Amino acid sequence: MADRRHREGIVVRGLTMTYERRGITTTAVADCDLVVPKGSWASLLGPSGCGKSTLLKILADIVKPTSGLVTMDELTPAEARAARIFALVSQQSTMLPWRRLAENVELGLELAGIPKRERRARAREAIELVGLSGFEKAYPHELSGGMRQRAAIARALTLRPKFLLMDEPFGALDEITRERLNFELIQILEESGATLLLVTHSVSEAVILSDQVAVMSPRPGRIVHLASLPFGHHRTPALRDDPRFAAAERELRRALGNGHEVPPVRIAPEPEPDPALLAG
Numbered sequence: 100m101a102d103r104r105h106r107e108g109i110v111v112r113g114l115t116m117t118y119e120r121r122g123i124t125t126t127a128v129a130d131c132d133l134v135v136p137k138g139s140w141a142s143l144l145g146p147s148g149c150g151k152s153t154l155l156k157i158l159a160d161i162v163k164p165t166s167g168l169v170t171m172d173e174l175t176p177a178e179a180r181a182a183r184i185f186a187l188v189s190q191q192s193t194m195l196p197w198r199r200l201a202e203n204v205e206l207g208l209e210l211a212g213i214p215k216r217e218r219r220a221r222a223r224e225a226i227e228l229v230g231l232s233g234f235e236k237a238y239p240h241e242l243s244g245g246m247r248q249r250a251a252i253a254r255a256l257t258l259r260p261k262f263l264l265m266d267e268p269f270g271a272l273d274e275i276t277r278e279r280l281n282f283e284l285i286q287i288l289e290e291s292g293a294t295l296l297l298v299t300h301s302v303s304e305a306v307i308l309s310d311q312v313a314v315m316s317p318r319p320g321r322i323v324h325l326a327s328l329p330f331g332h333h334r335t336p337a338l339r340d341d342p343r344f345a346a347a348e349r350e351l352r353r354a355l356g357n358g359h360e361v362p363p364v365r366i367a368p369e370p371e372p373d374p375a376l377l378a379g
């Protein structure tokens with residue numbers, strides 16, 4: 100590929116994706132550029148339908164782009180898939196209900212043809228890393244939503260990916276579990292040195308988990324703002340108390356507001372108090 104730049108990490112150049120379905124053409128992503136340096140963490144933030152998942156699916160070789168260049172450590176998505184250098188975790192990451200946790204975590208390795216002994220060892224290591232030791236024999240229905248997401252992350256980690264592609268991995272979880280998993284993920288990323296590209300709807304999750312946040316505009320998705328965050332990689336929940344955290348959130352909210360029309364917030368008038376209740 101003549102145009103391929105020699106660059107490690109994730110490189111997206113002039114990416115456009117147009118879907119054609121039943122005579123309807125949708126340009127999901129238009130002329131998008133992004134560089135995520137090796138070992139760094141980036142998030143894609145933007146309104147629903149702006150093409151965030153599409154960008155991730157192109158990287159994961161699930162859909163082919165209409166035009167443009169996408170590489171991970173200089174490999175095309177198809178080459179990167181063959182070299183098994185990335186893993187994808189999504190909100191819908193499913194576990195097979197008839198398999199125990201450890202067997203679910205081993206699934207990716209099984210599909211990759213890794214021998215049983217090594218599968219066991221790598222699954223055990225990943226299960227420990229996500230804090231699920233002791234639950235190896237549990238079936239999915241015996242685990243909480245947060246535990247199932249941890250299992251999905253463990254399954255991805257068994258592949259020892261250089262690139263972790265995550266599509267709203269914590270979107271279905273409550274705020275407290277979500278934040279706890281955010282900081283667990285930070286530890287895992289610190290230890291593994293993986294490059295992260297995360298799709299999220301949460302401004303604070305993007306700030307907690309990123310060195311840079313790309314804000315996308317509504318369809319067709321373009322990157323309209325790129326925020327660089329100065330927090331380094333050793334992050335703890337005390338990060339929230341850093342005044343720069345609030346400043347980063349403000350910057351991103353403003354960028355999101357500029358990227359598309361924000362409807363005015365209508366506050367319903369207070370209902371008149373019921374005199375009968377007041378009298379009592």
Ligand SMILES: Nc1ncnc2c1ncn2[C@@H]1O[C@H](COP(=O)(O)OP(=O)(O)OP(=O)(O)O)[C@@H](O)[C@H]1O
Binds near residue numbers: 148149153
């Ligand atoms: N397979 C497909 N065929 C046709 N159109 C599609 C397909 N996948 C996505 N689209 C369209 O492309 C646009 C971008 O979708 P995408 O899922 O990438 O957005 P998103 O930013 O991830 O949205 P959300 O935040 O709601 O998950 C949407 O208008 C969607 O309808």
